Amino acid sequence: NPNCAEDDIFFQAMEEVLLSIFPLFKSDEVYSKNAKNAVIRRLITPDRVIKFKVVWMDDNNEVQVNTGYRVQFNNALGPYKGGLRFHPSVNEGILKFLGFEQILKNALTGLPLGGAKGGSDFDPKGKSDFEVMKFCKAFMRELYKHIGPRIDVPAGDIGVGGREIGYLFGEYKRMTSAFEGVLTGKPFFFGGSLMRPEATGYGVVYFTRKMLELDGKESLEGKVCTVSGSGNVALHAIEKLQQLGANPVTCTDSKGMIYDARGLDLALLKELKFVRRTSLEEYAKVHPEAAYTPVSEYPEGAHAVWDIPCYAAFPCATQNELNKKDAENLVKNGCVSVSEGANMPSTTEAIDLMLKNKICLAPAKAANAGGVAVSGFEMSQNAAMQRWSFAKVDVKLQETMEEICENVASTAKEFGVEGNYVVGANIAGFKRVADAMIAEGV
Ligand code: NDP
Numbered sequence: 001n002p003n004c005a006e007d008d009i010f011f012q013a014m015e016e017v018l019l020s021i022f023p024l025f026k027s028d029e030v031y032s033k034n035a036k037n038a039v040i041r042r043l044i045t046p047d048r049v050i051k052f053k054v055v056w057m058d059d060n061n062e063v064q065v066n067t068g069y070r071v072q073f074n075n076a077l078g079p080y081k082g083g084l085r086f087h088p089s090v091n092e093g094i095l096k097f098l099g100f101e102q103i104l105k106n107a108l109t110g111l112p113l114g115g116a117k118g119g120s121d122f123d124p125k126g127k128s129d130f131e132v133m134k135f136c137k138a139f140m141r142e143l144y145k146h147i148g149p150r151i152d153v154p155a156g157d158i159g160v161g162g163r164e165i166g167y168l169f170g171e172y173k174r175m176t177s178a179f180e181g182v183l184t185g186k187p188f189f190f191g192g193s194l195m196r197p198e199a200t201g202y203g204v205v206y207f208t209r210k211m212l213e214l215d216g217k218e219s220l221e222g223k224v225c226t227v228s229g230s231g232n233v234a235l236h237a238i239e240k241l242q243q244l245g246a247n248p249v250t251c252t253d254s255k256g257m258i259y260d261a262r263g264l265d266l267a268l269l270k271e272l273k274f275v276r277r278t279s280l281e282e283y284a285k286v287h288p289e290a291a292y293t294p295v296s297e298y299p300e301g302a303h304a305v306w307d308i309p310c311y312a313a314f315p316c317a318t319q320n321e322l323n324k325k326d327a328e329n330l331v332k333n334g335c336v337s338v339s340e341g342a343n344m345p346s347t348t349e350a351i352d353l354m355l356k357n358k359i360c361l362a363p364a365k366a367a368n369a370g371g372v373a374v375s376g377f378e379m380s381q382n383a384a385m386q387r388w389s390f391a392k393v394d395v396k397l398q399e400t401m402e403e404i405c406e407n408v409a410s411t412a413k414e415f416g417v418e419g420n421y422v423v424g425a426n427i428a429g430f431k432r433v434a435d436a437m438i439a440e441g442v
Pocket residue numbers: 156157158159160200229230231232233234252253254255316317318319341342343368369371372
């Protein structure tokens with residue numbers, strides 16, 4: 001519906017993909033004009049959008065009403081799979097954009113996973129643990145009708161971590177009496193995979209390491225890196241960067257940015273964000289040498305984090321957090337690579353500018369696929385009643401991220417755009433899904 005402003009972000013995601021897969025249609029006879037049109041029309045339309053009311057009681061015994069969604073986008077390759085986002089900005093358009101991206105991302109992992117996304121406009125911030133539990137249980141009392149280990153397997157995203165997945169799983173079990181792998185991102189002691197919390201952030205760094213190697217660039221060791229966000233993806237990217245000897249110096253939240261040139265105190269960040277769930281401003285109180293910049297003091301039309309000189313940048317917070325002005329700042333400061341940990345963090349203009357200036361750009365659907373890959377491993381472990389060691393999951397994650405990177409790089413080369421990981425990822429992901437859709441018939 002072109003008149004619906006909510007869908008703007010979905011169109012942005014579609015446009016980026018559809019424009020970049022053009023070389024495939026020029027070169028490949030499988031995609032005759034009719035097949036091309038039909039497969040695209042089928043691909044950009046979700047199989048179904050489930051929208052429901054979530055009613056729950058807050059701690060003051062007041063009735064609260066939120067909206068819940070599940071966008072089951074495409075299951076050509078396997079059961080629907082994708083996270084749940086709890087954030088006040090959630091609407092159908094955002095979930096369609098995320099679900100569409102998820103189809104191609106899941107295809108790139110090589111695992112048998114379809115694409116979906118869901119969530120609610122519920123804001124977990126400022127809610128008690130008990131309120132979060134009551135909301136999650138009310139949400140699942142509707143969602144459970146639509147999901148199952150072979151049908152649709154949700155996971156976490158912004159605002160949904162191990163705590164929320166635990167409550168959701170508990171309610172699914174109560175409604176169905178089935179203890180089964182219907183959600184991933186579960187805490188380890190009742191069926192989660194080791195390394196699932198770390199997987200997306202670590203995976204982004206593994207992808208970047210391989211991309212720099214393939215492009216003949218210097219490694220991350222000893223290099224200054226900038227990271228945005230301070231949630232699950234950002235803090236684990238920072239952790240892996242530090243383990244590889246890089247120096248990540250920034251992180252952000254919705255209120256501001258921390259810049260600690262000596263290197264970030266990760267233990268403190270985890271305490272502030274995962275345990276106390278508080279603002280980054282607290283960091284500067286413990287480390288007065290670090291600079292805290294509130295959002296109100298960001299330069300006009302830009303984000304302060306992308307004007308800190310760095311070798312590699314990692315946007316890991318949210319969509320459209322790196323715009324054209326930010327991209328100009330990255331180029332001006334000599335940044336060599338940008339790896340998207342968040343989903344679609346760069347605007348279309350920023351992507352164009354970075355590619356024109358030969359920045360190695362790792363697009364989200366390839367670079368942040370480590371999370372869903374380990375979710376796939378969690379499904380395998382649940383189905384086989386097994387538990388893999390941390391080291392085994394880590395090896396498989398590294399292999400997967402390197403394979404995705406090599407596949408994307410070689411696809412870009414095959415289609416005459418060597419070094420363009422955006423086009424490479426879109427064509428490689430699209431081809432796998434489109435081939436399955438054509439083979440399965442209408
Ligand atoms: P979290 O909820 O753990 O963290 C989100 C972070 O982003 C927080 O620091 C939050 O700040 C900040 N943030 C959220 N919205 C905004 C905004 N509008 N403006 C500025 N900052 C914002 O989420 P995740 O780390 O899990 O997810 C981050 C990104 O990565 C999302 O794009 C998600 O879709 C993507 N992703 C996540 C995966 C996963 O496995 N978790 C897998 C693949 C992609 P504050 O603390 O103030 O709320």
